[in-house]
Amino acid sequence: MHIPSLGWWLPWLVLAPLGGAMVSPILAARSLKASRWFGALVLLGNFLLAVGLTPFAWNQGPLHYKFGGWAPPWGIEYVLDPVSAMMATLVAFFALIAYPGATLPREDQPQSNAASFQALYLLLSAGLIGIVLTGDLFNLYVFLEISSLSAYALVASGGDRGKVAAFRYLIIGSVAATFWVLGLGYLYALTGTLNMADMATRLPGVLGSRAAVAGLSFMVIGLLIKMALFPLHGWQPDAYSYAPAGAMPFISGVMAKVSAYALYRLLYDVFLKAGPAANALELLSWAAALSILAGSVLALGQRDVRRMLAYSSVAQIGYVILGMGIGNSFALTGAFLHIANHALMKGCAFAALGAFTARTGSSDVRALAGVAKIMPWTAAAFTIAALGIIGLPPMAGFFSKYYLLRGAVTAQAWPFVATFAISSLLSAIYFFRVIESLYLKEPEQTQQTHAVPGTLLMPAMVLAGLIIVFGVFNQRVIENFVPVIIAEEKS
Amino acid sequence: MSSFFEIANYWAVAALLLIGLHGMLARPNLMRKLMAMNIFQVAVIIFYLSLSEKTGASTPVVPHGVLNPSAADFVNPLPHALMLTAIVVGVATTGVALALLVSIYRRYGTLEEPELLEKMREEAAG
Secondary structure (H helix, E strand, C coil), rough: CHHHHHHHHHHHHHHHHHHHHHHHHHHHHHHHHHHHHHEEEEEEEEHHHHHHHHHHHCCCCEEEHHHHHCCCCCCCCCEEEEHHHHHHHHHHHHHHHHHHHHCCCCCCCCHHHHHHHHHHHHHHHHHHHHHECCCCCHHHHHHHHHHHHHHHHHHHCCHHHHHHHHHHHHHHHHHHHHHHHHHHHHHHHHHHHCEEHHHHHHHHHCCHHHHHHHHHHHHHHHHHHCCCCCCCCCCHHHHHHHHHHHHHHHHHHHHEEEEEEHHHHHHHHHHHHHHHHHHHHHHHHHHHHHHHHHHHHHHHCCCHHHHHHHHHHHHHHHHHHHHHCCCCCCHHHHHHHHHHHHHHHHHHHHHHHHHHHHHHHCCCCCCCCCCHHEEEEEEEHHHHHHHHHCCCCCCHHHHHHHHHHHCCCCCCCCHHHHHHHHHHHHHHHHHHHHHHHHHHHCCCCCCCCCCCCCCHHHHHHHHHHHHHHHCHHHHHHHCCCCCCCCCCCCC | CCCCCCCCCHHHHHHHHHHHHHHHHHHCCCHHHHHHCCCCCCCHHHHHHHCCCCCCCCCCCCCCCCCCCCCEECCCCCCHHHCCCCCHHHHHHHHHHHHHHHHHHHHHCCCCCCHHHHHHHHHHCC
């Protein structure tokens, strides 16, 4: 049974944070506290709405919303199927959980900055949820730019070096988005449509043409830049290092994942529905494997833990893309499970690191010496996240790696099996260096310490708990949250 | 194979894309990088507008009294609408970038990337 009225709720997932971003500065002019609470309520409502809609998308089939009542090939539509339901819930959850820490008033910052920071944060979540929901490829570009523009500004608010990092991020990010539009121009010229589902039905006749290949390549490269796959990751370590620590669980947790989701839509809902694209998938797999290895090796060389985590993200997004590239049911399930799990783990690691940094004033691995004695719970949360990324059971990360590995074995792709193994080993090395520093080294007596507000600690604790819960109940998570995509046989 | 002049606008698009890319990669000045990025974006706008053109077609407004208009007589209005959005996005991006540049220049007194990196390194060291 299909209830059309449920689709009416879909635009609110975007409109609530978007409208919130407009109203928040007006409220902030009267009271910063009020606007902060208002933003939190908007994000809470958004999260509850996403959670509430998920069972309907699972049980009753995809929900649709047609803008202005125009039927899809002409109008823009929003679609909530199990995949986008999972992503929307994930984005809304991370937006909510990082919000209190991110918008914590800072003494070194005038009030007007804090007000615009809140608005930008809401704008970022509106853009990311828009990418997740839209069924229109050009509309996706617009949301991609909404989220990226707010991300540039958020990165820029992290001090003077943050501004230089943000400018570089802006140039590279705009090139990426322009690549997407350029590639889309080719596909539009070939098919005359921008709707994903409609394009999938019109593509088969032109799939082999050079224009289709060029269009797909431009769009994929654009997304790979946005998700910072090696060697297109240049902007990411700086942006992650200088962005305000409070916003990092949100930015590191879901931003790259949303681009990976857009890539899934483009590959699986548009191109693979139109015809086989085994070559493209294989090329993508190799690029992802390279990114996994290069990201892990580069992470080894970092003294700054924030940069180390950023390079680790370059490797981990490679896992997701490799899962999509291998493309059988196990690998795809693993890819989506890893999107959720890695968001939890990296979000938790960045949240814990933010708390350490707030206390010691530095994110260098040496500054973390002995911190576990001062902050045992936060150190435990960081350790749980680290063990998860390495892939030890019963942490959530083990199960997504298990599915990915099983997918690679099923596909008999032995080089990729080796890639997973080597990368796990390397991540064990670079994480144990930090854990050793946290637990086994003596704290320097001279370092000054500051009290850490609870709003910074809360995300680390909640996420660490979820890493274990997602690991222990991973079967339930897959049955109710992470969609199992049955891949069609491809030769 | 179409003659060079029939597809001259597409050659122009390719040239502008390459000029933009070169400017962003090879120019040390951040302001020039931003201008190169704008050239890059404009190339895509020209690309879309070229797609919508048809020989002998007019503006997509049905003249008064025509009962059965044929799509072949009108240029495709959709790419224009899309590019209107892309232009707005480009303006917003340029605005944010200029704000960043002003702020960087006030802080470091230069927009030349090598000098900027040198100053940042000195501050990090000392």
